[in-house]
Amino acid sequence: MTRNEKAEIISNLEAEFKASEAIVVCDYRGLSVKKLEALRIAAKEQNVKVQVIKNTLAKIALNNSAKDGMELKDTNIFVWGEDQLAVTKVVAKFEEANKDLFKIKTAYIDGEVAPVSKVVALSKMPSRDELIAMLLQVWNAPIQNFTIGLNALKEKKEQSA
Template identity: 60%
Template sequence: MTRTEKAEFISSLTEEFKASDGLIVCDYKGLKTKALETLRNASRPDAIKVKVIKNTLASIAMTNAGIEGLELKDTNIFVWGDDQLLVTKVVADFAKTNQNFVIKSGFCAGEVVDATKIEALSKMPSRNELIGMLLSTWMAPITNFTIGLDALRAKKQDSE
């Protein structure tokens, strides 16, 4: 990679890191290529990016994006996207099925988080799940009212 290519790569990576809401750094040492493809395929529908990047290039891009505090050592794979909960869910689900995939740390909502916090975030309901819960709560009185009216109608039909 030439110097200009590296500069272009760093600038594009900086913009992607700035636009992302969640960035997670994981260790993938010993992971087979098919497993990495499985991770990439699982992340594609949610517009989550998965990339192996040299630590020096990633460090420069993260510094330019205002992300500080992440230590980059050994082999790292970077996973980032617009929705931090989706990123944490994809990473945590993949880590459950692959022992060689280890969550190191991340940067979510403007702060550095460790692996336990990432796993805790992955267990939270997503935005769509929360909207579904809210709608079911709002619909419960209407549903109960219609069930009661139907029971009343059935009772009146039985008495006639």
């Protein structure tokens, strides 16, 4: 890889890391190509990016995007995106399905290096769409109960007449 190619990769990663809300670094040693492709497909559905990056290039890109402090060792796969919950859900779900071969190492969330426990906790939170659905159910419940009560009152009056 030439110096210009490396500089181009770093500048692309830097721009993407600046725009992302969450960056998760995972160990993927021993994972088959088929399973890696499954991870990429699951990530793409959630607008999350997955890429194997050399540690030196990733460190430079992270430092240039003001997201430093992560310790990068051994083989790493980087997962990042603009939605924190989507990134954490993709990674946690994949780790659960592939416990022996895929492990979350570290993450950069909310402007700081985050432990694995924070990634797992965020992955269990409901998404924005799920929260909106819950809110709509709460708002809809009194109207449903009122109509059920009116219908029961109507049936009772019809039976007594």
